[in-house]
Amino acid sequence: MTGMTDRLHTLLAPGRTRALAGFALAAVLLFAVAPVLLSPFRLSLLAKFLCLAMVAVGIGLAWGRGGLLTLGQGVYFGLGAYLMAMHLKLADAGPGGVPDFMSLYGTGEVPWWWEPMRSPAATVLLIVLVPAALAGLLGWAVFTRRVRGAYFAILSQALAAAFAILLIGQQQTTGGTNGLNGFRAFFGYDLTDPVNQRMLYLIAAGVLLLMVLVARQLMVSRFGELLVAVRDAEDRVRFLGYNPAAVKTVAYVVAAVMAAVGGALFVPIVGIISPADVGVVPSIGFLVGVAIGGRATLLGPVLGSIAVSWAQTSISEQFPSGWIYFQGALFIVVIAFLPGGLASLVRRRRRRDSAASPPAPELEERPA
Amino acid sequence: MTDLPTTTEPAAIEPEPDTTGPAAEALLGTDTSRFRHDYLEVRGLRVTFGGFVAVRDVDLTVTQGDLRFLIGPNGAGKTTLIDAITGLVGATGSARFGGTELLGRGTHRIARDGVGRTFQTASVFEELTVLQNLDIAAGARRGPSTLLRRRRGTPEAVEQALELVGLGALRDTTAGVLAHGQKQWLEIGMLLVQDAHLMLLDEPVAGMTQAEREATGELLRRIGSQRVVVVVEHDMEFLRSYADSVTVMHQGRVLAEGTVAEVQNDPAVVEVYLGATHTDDEEA
Numbered sequence: 163m164t165g166m167t168d169r170l171h172t173l174l175a176p177g178r179t180r181a182l183a184g185f186a187l188a189a190v191l192l193f194a195v196a197p198v199l200l201s202p203f204r205l206s207l208l209a210k211f212l213c214l215a216m217v218a219v220g221i222g223l224a225w226g227r228g229g230l231l232t233l234g235q236g237v238y239f240g241l242g243a244y245l246m247a248m249h250l251k252l253a254d255a256g257p258g259g260v261p262d263f264m265s266l267y268g269t270g271e272v273p274w275w276w277e278p279m280r281s282p283a284a285t286v287l288l289i290v291l292v293p294a295a296l297a298g299l300l301g302w303a304v305f306t307r308r309v310r311g312a313y314f315a316i317l318s319q320a321l322a323a324a325f326a327i328l329l330i331g332q333q334q335t336t337g338g339t340n341g342l343n344g345f346r347a348f349f350g351y352d353l354t355d356p357v358n359q360r361m362l363y364l365i366a367a368g369v370l371l372l373m374v375l376v377a378r379q380l381m382v383s384r385f386g387e388l389l390v391a392v393r394d395a396e397d398r399v400r401f402l403g404y405n406p407a408a409v410k411t412v413a414y415v416v417a418a419v420m421a422a423v424g425g426a427l428f429v430p431i432v433g434i435i436s437p438a439d440v441g442v443v444p445s446i447g448f449l450v451g452v453a454i455g456g457r458a459t460l461l462g463p464v465l466g467s468i469a470v471s472w473a474q475t476s477i478s479e480q481f482p483s484g485w486i487y488f489q490g491a492l493f494i495v496v497i498a499f500l501p502g503g504l505a506s507l508v509r510r511r512r513r514r515d516s517a518a519s520p521p522a523p524e525l526e527e528r529p530a
Numbered sequence: 531m532t533d534l535p536t537t538t539e540p541a542a543i544e545p546e547p548d549t550t551g552p553a554a555e556a557l558l559g560t561d562t563s564r565f566r567h568d569y570l571e572v573r574g575l576r577v578t579f580g581g582f583v584a585v586r587d588v589d590l591t592v593t594q595g596d597l598r599f600l601i602g603p604n605g606a607g608k609t610t611l612i613d614a615i616t617g618l619v620g621a622t623g624s625a626r627f628g629g630t631e632l633l634g635r636g637t638h639r640i641a642r643d644g645v646g647r648t649f650q651t652a653s654v655f656e657e658l659t660v661l662q663n664l665d666i667a668a669g670a671r672r673g674p675s676t677l678l679r680r681r682r683g684t685p686e687a688v689e690q691a692l693e694l695v696g697l698g699a700l701r702d703t704t705a706g707v708l709a710h711g712q713k714q715w716l717e718i719g720m721l722l723v724q725d726a727h728l729m730l731l732d733e734p735v736a737g738m739t740q741a742e743r744e745a746t747g748e749l750l751r752r753i754g755s756q757r758v759v760v761v762v763e764h765d766m767e768f769l770r771s772y773a774d775s776v777t778v779m780h781q782g783r784v785l786a787e788g789t790v791a792e793v794q795n796d797p798a799v800v801e802v803y804l805g806a807t808h809t810d811d812e813e814a
Binding site for chain 1: 616636637638639641642646647653654655656657658662663665666667669670671672676677678679680681720724
C-alpha cells in the first residue's frame with residue numbers, strides 16, 4: 163500500500179506532472195493538430211524546422227547545461243545528412259549503380275568509402291556511430307588538454323569551416339558546392355508522394371519528442387547535476403575525484419548524435435544537402451534559436467529554434483534580404499537584455515506567482 | 531616505507547567530551563581499511579615557477595589525530611605546498627599518503643586516493659542545492675547506470691554530513707545564497723562525504739564570526755581525531771585554541787615545527803613574525 167502511494171506521489175510530484183502534461187500537449191499538437199491545419203507545403207516546412215530543432219536540443223544540453231559553446235554543430239549535422247544523402251543517391255542508382263553526378267563530374271566510379279552506404283542498416287548505424295566517434299575523439303583530446311571557453315568555440319567553428327571547404331573541394335565524390343540532391347525515394351518510398359511526405363513529418367516529430375525525453379532524463383539525472391557542476395566550477399569537480407573531461411565529452415557526444423540524426427532526417431524532407439547547410443553560418447544559426455529560447459532549459463532551445471526558423475521563413479518571404487539583419491539584432495538584444503533567453507521571462511513570472519502562495523514542499527522520492 | 535613517523539600519537543588529543551553523535555561517528559570512521567597507513571609524508575618537496583623557488587625542499591609528516599596548522603607570512607609557500615600535494619602545480623620530491631605517491635598524478639586521481647582540499651574562497655556549486663553539492667561530492671565512484679538515473683533519496687553519508695556540519699535545515703537551499711561561514715562548512719561536509727582521509731584546508735575560518743570560528747574549531751577537532759587534517763591559517767587566536775601542532779613556513783622552507791608553545795618561543799619564528807631588531811633587543 164505505502165509503495166503504491168509513494169509511487170503515486172512520485173508520479174504527481176509537481177515537476178513530473180508538468181512534464182507529462184507538456185509532453186502530452188506537444189504530442190497532440192505535433193501529431194493531431196499540425197497535420198490537419200497545415201497545408202502539405204507548410205507541414206513539410208515544419209518538418210524541416212523540427213530537424214533543425216533536434217540540433218538545438220543537443221546544443222541546449224552541451225551549451226546550456228555543460229557550458230560548451232558548440233559553434234560547429236554544422237559538422238555533425240552535415241555528417242548525418244551526407245551519410246543519409248549518400249545512401250539515397252546509391253539507392254536511387256540501384257544495385258551496383260553509380261550516382262548521376264559522379265558520371266557527370268567524376269570518374270564514373272563509386273569511391274570505396276561510399277560503398278557501406280549501399281546498405282540501409284549500415285547507413286542508419288553509421289549516422290549514429292561516425293559523429294559519436296568523431297565527437298568522442300575530438301572532445302576527449304580537447305577537454306583533457308583543458309581547452310575551454312572561447313578557445314573551444316573557435317576550435318569548433320574552425321572545424322565547421324574546414325568541413326565545408328573539404329566538401330566543396332571534392333566535387334567528384336561529394337557534389338561540391340551543389341551538394342547532393344535530386345533524391346527520388348527514401349528507403350523504398352517515393353518522395354514525391356504526399357502520403358510519404360506526411361510520414362516523414364511524423365517520423366521527425368516522433369524523433370524530436372524522443373530526443374526531448376532523452377535530454378530531460380539526462381538533465382534530471384545525477385549526470386545532469388554533475389554537468390552543471392562542471393560548467394560552474396570545473397576545478398572543484400576535479401578535486402572531488404571526477405574527471406571533468408569525461409563528463410564534458412559525454413555531453414558533447416550526445417549533442418553530436420542529436421545533430422547528426424537531425425541532419426539525416428533533413429535530407430529526405432528538404433531534398434538537398436550542400437556545404438551551405440553545414441558551414442560556419444548555419445552553425446551559428448543553430449545557436450541563435452537556442453540562445454533566444456533559453457539555453458539552460460529543456461524546452462527553450464526547441465521552441466526558440468522552431469520560432470526562429472519560422473520567423474526566418476516568414477520574414478524572408480516578405481523582405482528577401484532582411485532576415486540576416488533581423489537575426490543579428492535579435493541575437494544582440496537577447497544576449498544583452500535577456501541572457502537567460504525567453505524562458506527566463508516564464509521562470510521569473512512563475513517565481514512571482516509562487517511567492518504569493520507558500521512554496522509546495524518538494525516531495526522526496528523514496529524507492530517503492 | 532617502514533620507518534613510521536615518530537611524531538605525535540593520537541594520545542595527544544583528548545577524547546571529545548561534546549556531542550559526538552552516532553552520525554558523526556559513523557561518518558568520520560568510514561572505511562578505515564582503505565587508509566591503514568593514515569599519514570602524510572612529504573620529503574624534499576620543491577616547487578619552482580620559472581626561476582623562482584616557491585617551495586624549497588620541504589619535509590613534513592602529519593599523522594591522524596594530530597590537528598596540524600601550517601602558518602607563515604604571506605608568500606611563505608603554504609598554499610603552493612597544498613597545490614603541489616593535490617596535483618595543481620608540478621613538484622619534485624615526494625608526497626605520500628596511505629602508502630601512495632601523490633606527485634605526478636592527475637588531480638582527480640589524487641582526490642580518489644583520499645586527498646581533499648578547500649580553497650581560500652569557498653568554492654561550492656552555487657547554482658545547486660546544499661544536498662546536490664554533497665551528493666556530487668559523494669559520487670566520484672558511481673558507475674554510468676547510477677549517474678544516468680535520477681537521484682532518489684539521500685545517501686547515508688550525505689545525511690550524516692548534513693547533520694554534522696549543521697546544514698540539515700538548509701538542505702534544499704541553493705548553495706549560492708548561503709552565508710560565508712555556511713559555505714565553508716558545506717565544503718568541509720563535501721570533504722567528509724568525498725571520503726577524504728587527508729584534508730587540506732586553506733584558511734577555513736577567514737571572514738567568520740567568533741561563534742562560527744568556535745563551531746568550526748570544534749568540528750575540525752572532531753574530524754582531526756579520525757582523519758589527517760592540515761589547516762593553513764593566519765588567525766593566531768584560532769591556532770592557539772585548536773592546533774595540536776604547528777609547522778611554520780617562511781620563504782618556501784619549514785622554519786620550525788612543534789607544539790604551539792614550542793613554536794611561539796622559537797627565536798627564528800619570533801624574528802620572522804615580529805622583526806629581528808625588536809626581539810633581539812628584548813632578549814638581550
